[in-house]
Amino acid sequence: MEILAELQRRFGDAIVETHEHHGDATAVVARDAILTVLAHCRDDVALAFDVLMDLTAVDYLRYPGREDGPRFEVVYHLYSIAHNHRLRLKVRLDEDDATVPSAVALWPIANWLEREVWDMFGVRFDGHPDPRRLLMYEEFVGHPLRKDYPITRRQPLIGPAT
């Protein structure tokens, strides 16, 4: 698709990989370039991705063939109201350096979505103004959507000391 070609032409090596499985245009972006790419996608007239539809992550720890690769992928789903097209951007992260620059300055909705990713996956967002958990409580230990977090684990009830 021309969006991917355009991104590759403009950003060169920063676009690590592209594919279009099932018709979803997808680009894997180098971490250092993600903010530049996101800002370009939002502001460029021909792209005009004005909506950050979704921001989530996937833990590839147990994925066949990717056990040794970068563990996390942070996934951005963009949508353009003007042009009615979609784009998926992904950033791959190693476990010991799971940090991405925060996109809150570009879209305010990234605030909550990034808080949820931090909560569920333990991926940190650099420059996030309010890095609290979103769904779990502050005393919760661990990040439940990680593949090595057992679903049967119970955590102590919290509350005022009696």
Added chain:
Amino acid sequence: MAETTRQEFMLGEGSGTGGGPQNIQLGVGPAHPAMHGIIRIVTELDGEVIVNADVEIGYLHRAFEKDCEQGGWNNAIPFTDRLNYVSPLINNFGYASAVEKLLGIDVTERCKYIRVIMSEISRISDHLTCVGASAMELGAFTVFLYMIKAREYLWELVEAVTGARLTISYGRVGGVKADLPEGFAERTLKAFKETREVLDEVHRLLTGNRIFMDRMVGVGALSREETIAYAITGPLLRAVGVGYDVRRAQPYYTYDRVEFEIPTQKDGDNYARYLVRMAEMEQSMRIVEQALAAIPDGPINVDFEGRPIDPAAYVDQGKQGKTEGLLLLPITLSPNLQGQQRADLNRVNMGDKRVVLPPKETAYGSIEGLMNHFMLIMEGYGIQPPPGEAYFPVEGANGELGFYVVSDGTDRPYRVRCRPPCLPPVAALPRMIAGEMVADLIPTFGSVNMIGGELDR
């Protein structure tokens, strides 16, 4: 500690009559009569004006996304019922379609129409609940009762089709659970007649009502730019004049073959949202009426000769080797066991044997059918989409409901992500209520239509 005197309290450090304005904190929720779900809004008040607010969510978190990874692909369907529990059918179909996209399969024509019809009925009942509840919180209890009455007619339709009212689990990857029952079209049209009467009554009660307008016009407004920046979709986006609707922008099922309008308003306040929702219900009814007229026909009940036999007798005959002609015999099964005739099932479900459970006649009556059934049910087998990822958006009642699914090629989802349509507006709630009175919090929160099930997942 010595008891603080009144004078000390008034003049003490950081309180009372000391220097400067002193804001107080007021926590609304987690359990509050005017909250539709469990959510906490910590407001900072200057007198009665909300200066700032912080929204705490997660009280209804029940690990939807983690749970989906534990079972087969179809096992996630009941969990999706519990996302938006006012319009669960849309969640069912959204998830099923995401998996279908991953598998690269397409459902039958009739199934698409059924999904359209049931989605729109759900959308109407969702809007009825939202408008009715917000009106009730402003004191218009009559409206609430009227709208719940109309919703009841629609839920009776849902019950007739799915066998349940809320936890319907009607969608299936590759189809739906069962065909529409006999006389469904007439019942629907009758229910719509009642619903239209209710909507008409509500219009006369609310639209233009002085008290209602005073509380809604200009309250909770959000600018067009901010609405887009907050990724808000659905009625709230259309209330600021952006006609984005997934049904029109990226048509799925048969939405490109029915005529409907996308109602928009300009002001982006609570009143505009109310008007958009009211207009959308009428459009949804239009869609259903067209779909009912266009749905590919075929006898619902197969015209068969001879009596249907009991499943037990069927199995017995099969065991005795009397399989000749057995496949052609009709069988009586309770509707809960998906006991439709085979022709019905083929009409609403696609023929792909990798995905769709075979009819019970085949499962009981032939070894191939039984194997097919087991291959889809047994752990480690079942539906196995090729490795990859897919995102499928549908228009939920609150906006774009997207499912992002990742498969590693096994029978379990590797990752299921639900893009909840009511999370962005709740995230933007502090912006909507800042600078307004405490009492305005209630209609604004009502117009956001927060659904705890999908917000907290």
